[in-house]
Amino acid sequence: MTGSVPSSVAEGPRTDPPAARTVLVTGASRGIGRELAVGLARAGLDVALLARDETRLTDVAEEVEAQGVRAAVLVADVTDPAGVRAAVRRAEEELGSVDLLVNNAGRVDTEVPLWEADPEEWWSVVETDVRGPFLLAHAVVPGMLARGGGRVVDLNSGAGTRDSALATAYTVAKTALFRIGGALHQAGHAQGLRAFELAPGVVRTDMTASMRAHADRTEWTPAEASTDLVAAIARGELDELSGCYLRAGVDTPGSLREAVDAGRHRDGARRLAVTGWAGT
Numbered sequence: 702m703t704g705s706v707p708s709s710v711a712e713g714p715r716t717d718p719p720a721a722r723t724v725l726v727t728g729a730s731r732g733i734g735r736e737l738a739v740g741l742a743r744a745g746l747d748v749a750l751l752a753r754d755e756t757r758l759t760d761v762a763e764e765v766e767a768q769g770v771r772a773a774v775l776v777a778d779v780t781d782p783a784g785v786r787a788a789v790r791r792a793e794e795e796l797g798s799v800d801l802l803v804n805n806a807g808r809v810d811t812e813v814p815l816w817e818a819d820p821e822e823w824w825s826v827v828e829t830d831v832r833g834p835f836l837l838a839h840a841v842v843p844g845m846l847a848r849g850g851g852r853v854v855d856l857n858s859g860a861g862t863r864d865s866a867l868a869t870a871y872t873v874a875k876t877a878l879f880r881i882g883g884a885l886h887q888a889g890h891a892q893g894l895r896a897f898e899l900a901p902g903v904v905r906t907d908m909t910a911s912m913r914a915h916a917d918r919t920e921w922t923p924a925e926a927s928t929d930l931v932a933a934i935a936r937g938e939l940d941e942l943s944g945c946y947l948r949a950g951v952d953t954p955g956s957l958r959e960a961v962d963a964g965r966h967r968d969g970a971r972r973l974a975v976t977g978w979a980g981t
Contacts, residue, residue, distance in 0.1 A: 716893040718850030721800035721935040725749040725792050727779055727837060728806030730757035733856065733901055733924055735764075737803055740928030742768040746935060749792035749799065751775040752806070771796060779806045779833030789840040798848060801935050802841045804834035804878075805856045810870040823870040830874030834881055842885065842894065850893020852934055855882050856927075857898040857946065862973060879946070879973040886944035895943035897934055901927040902950035926950045933957075945971035 724741050728734035730752035738748050742765040750758050750765070755776045762772035773795040777784035792799050810818060810826040834855055845851030860868075861875025878898060885896035901924070926949035933939050933954035939947075941961045960966055 718893040720937050723747045723796045723798050724801040725799045726803045726805055727751045729761055730754045734805040735761050736924035737928055739764045742770045744932040747771040747796045749773040749775055751777055751788055753778055780828045782836055785836040786840050799841050800851050802837055802853045804837055806833055810868050812867040815869045826870035827874050831877045846892050852895045853885055854897045854899050854931055857900050859900050883944055895940050898946045900948045942966055
């Protein structure tokens with residue numbers, strides 16, 4: 702995560718987007734997505750909930766509405782272009798806009814070396830974890846730009862920053878997300894678009910519970926740590942960190958503001974880059 706990286710092409714005159722009033726959360730029917738949806742509703746945002754399980758989504762919508770805000774239930778597969786476009790249109794019709802997109806839906810593949818992986822499963826994971834965020838951003842961002850800007854958060858992982866022997870579809874996908882978020886930042890910053898890569902830490906979910914890598918884990922990152930960061934992003938408090946990698950359980954809104962005030966976010970900090978040779 703070190704190395705010299707050019708500053709954003711857009712870091713000069715800029716248009717700051719207003720604080721978000723609405724959010725679309727993918728994978729919102731359970732796990733981190735559910736926690737984010739309810740937490741952001743508690744923070745005052747109207748929430749569009751997207752997943753494949755309508756029954757589960759309806760239950761989450763009731764929790765969201767109990768916070769005194771509106772909920773829109775969107776049943777779609779994030780890898781289906783037509784389904785995603787229809788879901789985004791419905792969210793905009795019911796809530797008036799999508800000011801914040803949280804790409805949370807994701808899967809992990811079987812924890813085996815690449816040459817033992819099932820090709821169909823491998824590619825299916827990449828489709829969910831990369832094609833999904835691409836399709837959502839492709840459908841949501843034009844509306845954001847037309848309204849003066851918005852924010853996109855990808856739920857990423859430390860696994861995307863380093864080599865790994867196992868679950869290679871997942872690590873490939875998380876690395877790809879850095880490039881999607883960076884592209885959104887580079888191309889859209891001057892028009893009011895802000896993009897963030899957020900690692901939630903290791904949260905106890907159905908997915909992490911199924912992984913051998915976490916079989917003996919006793920310490921887990923609370924989902925609230927991610928909610929606090931996304932809520933701060935929604936309010937516009939971390940806009941100077943657009944294009945950066947944030948880590949729930951390590952970073953807090955306060956510590957990130959301190960980093961910005963001290964200028965530690967400049968010169969390619971918290972961007973994915975190739976390091977130079979040792980000693981150079």
